[in-house]
Amino acid sequence: MAFNPFEMAQQQFDGVAEKLGLSESIRSLLRVPMREYVVSLPIRMDDGSMRVFRGYRVQHNDGRGPCKGGIRFFPGETVDTVRALATWMTWKCSVVDIPLGGGKGGIDCDPHELSMTEQERLCRAWVRALSTEVGPFLDVPAPDMMTNGQHMLWMLDEYETLHHGRYPGFITGKPVGSGGSLGRTEATGYGVICTLHEALKMLGIDIAKTTASIQGFGNVAYYACERYTKLGGKIICVSCWDNTDKQSHAFKRASGVDIVELKGISDRFGSIDREKARELGYEVLDGDAWIEQDVDILIPAALENQINGDNVSKISSHVKVIAEGANGPTTPEADVEIQKRDIFVIPDFLCNAGGVTCSYFEQVQCNMNYFWEKEEVLEKLDMKMASAFRKVCEMAKDKGVYMRDAAYMIAIDRVANACVGRGWAVK
Numbered sequence: 001m002a003f004n005p006f007e008m009a010q011q012q013f014d015g016v017a018e019k020l021g022l023s024e025s026i027r028s029l030l031r032v033p034m035r036e037y038v039v040s041l042p043i044r045m046d047d048g049s050m051r052v053f054r055g056y057r058v059q060h061n062d063g064r065g066p067c068k069g070g071i072r073f074f075p076g077e078t079v080d081t082v083r084a085l086a087t088w089m090t091w092k093c094s095v096v097d098i099p100l101g102g103g104k105g106g107i108d109c110d111p112h113e114l115s116m117t118e119q120e121r122l123c124r125a126w127v128r129a130l131s132t133e134v135g136p137f138l139d140v141p142a143p144d145m146m147t148n149g150q151h152m153l154w155m156l157d158e159y160e161t162l163h164h165g166r167y168p169g170f171i172t173g174k175p176v177g178s179g180g181s182l183g184r185t186e187a188t189g190y191g192v193i194c195t196l197h198e199a200l201k202m203l204g205i206d207i208a209k210t211t212a213s214i215q216g217f218g219n220v221a222y223y224a225c226e227r228y229t230k231l232g233g234k235i236i237c238v239s240c241w242d243n244t245d246k247q248s249h250a251f252k253r254a255s256g257v258d259i260v261e262l263k264g265i266s267d268r269f270g271s272i273d274r275e276k277a278r279e280l281g282y283e284v285l286d287g288d289a290w291i292e293q294d295v296d297i298l299i300p301a302a303l304e305n306q307i308n309g310d311n312v313s314k315i316s317s318h319v320k321v322i323a324e325g326a327n328g329p330t331t332p333e334a335d336v337e338i339q340k341r342d343i344f345v346i347p348d349f350l351c352n353a354g355g356v357t358c359s360y361f362e363q364v365q366c367n368m369n370y371f372w373e374k375e376e377v378l379e380k381l382d383m384k385m386a387s388a389f390r391k392v393c394e395m396a397k398d399k400g401v402y403m404r405d406a407a408y409m410i411a412i413d414r415v416a417n418a419c420v421g422r423g424w425a426v427k
């Protein structure tokens with residue numbers, strides 16, 4: 001049966017709802033998104049032909065504040081994936097205690113096959129179709145898979161044209177100098193390593209003596225690698241997608257990979273050139289090899305459903321921590337095995353919350369029209385991430401539960417209280 005991320009998100013929610021003893025009205029409110037939009041986006045292509053793309057925006061819950069969440073360009077994007085990601089955004093904003101709800105958007109497209117002008121038209125069309133449903137006080141998009149600051153700026157420009165004014169708080173992840181925050185590009189990856197560092201300290205492991213294997217070489221993975229190696233850790237293996245043969249490949253060097261070198265031979269989608277990598281002395285392996293490495297740390301930072309019932313047994317006995325940079329990388333089936341093996345998991349919506357936390361800082365700075373130095377942004381980010389991590393650990397210890405359940409218990413309880421307070425549900 002095909003993997004359905006939304007069913008997985010609901011399964012995770014149901015388990016925690018039971019543990020928290022949530023009322024029926026809270027469960028029925030939080031189990032499904034509050035609003036969903038599916039739109040057709042007719043686009044004039046560069047060769048003069050017309051193509052119609054499918055666009056999505058799902059607003060899971062805004063009890064704690066306006067919805068917040070990325071917009072992905074992804075071939076074969078489905079409404080269920082967007083629903084799952086919107087749901088996880090609600091829990092993510094809640095677990096780091098920022099006053100925002102959960103949303104997510106996407107366009108079913110493959111940007112590898114689109115020119116920049118076609119992508120610009122897609123961005124503008126998505127905003128035109130949804131311009132009354134999103135906005136600084138309703139729902140705030142951000143970059144995600146295969147979208148970046150340039151896409152955000154086109155979307156902002158379209159929104160401001162339609163609404164006759166300047167609304168820099170409409171969208172985050174904007175380029176610095178155009179309403180963006182310093183540190184936003186690095187924030188998710190850095191946040192991943194902030195939580196990893198806290199976890200290792202708690203486990204009594206010196207980060208400088210650890211090794212890691214990572215899946216993905218895009219925004220999250222790259223900056224996670226950068227921060228991790230700066231702290232002395234050694235990355236042995238990196239895996240990424242290659243659009244030329246439509247397969248993933250892993251790049252291994254036992255003495256440690258050089259991420260700057262690899263960046264120099266990768267394209268803008270985070271795909272590493274295999275031939276050049278071989279010339280530089282990397283072993284090029286099957287994409288799944290990243291999970292089988294004898295390392296201390298695994299960092300899935302590409303896609304959902306990457307650690308599942310089929311491959312969880314391939315995780316080496318060396319692995320002590322899994323830091324989930326991607327959204328939804330581990331299925332509930334794999335969770336059971338990971339728990340049995342006592343591998344410490346930093347759950348996705350806590351581990352990768354650095355991006356949305358910094359997006360929130362970006363909104364705050366835009367509202368003040370006063371921008372902070374990078375050090376100030378990163379210091380605030382570290383504080384927020386470390387404090388959220390410690391609260392989740394305390395909960396896990398107090399209640400004797402798995403880290404993922406502890407994070408869910410904190411996040412869901414906060415959202416449930418906000419909804420009950422507003423009169424949307426009863427305890």
Ligand code: NAD
Pocket residue numbers: 143144145146147188215216217218219220221239240241242248249269270271287301302303304325326327352353355356
């Ligand atoms: P990205 O588009 O910058 O990079 C994605 C990377 O994954 C690329 O290197 C690509 O080659 C690789 N990849 C794709 N399919 C793969 C496969 N089958 N096997 C191995 N590698 C594969 O995306 P990103 O922004 O780095 O996002 C990565 C993950 O992190 C996603 O799950 C996203 O939802 C999540 N996330 C991103 C942010 C953010 O701020 N960018 C924040 C929170 C969570």
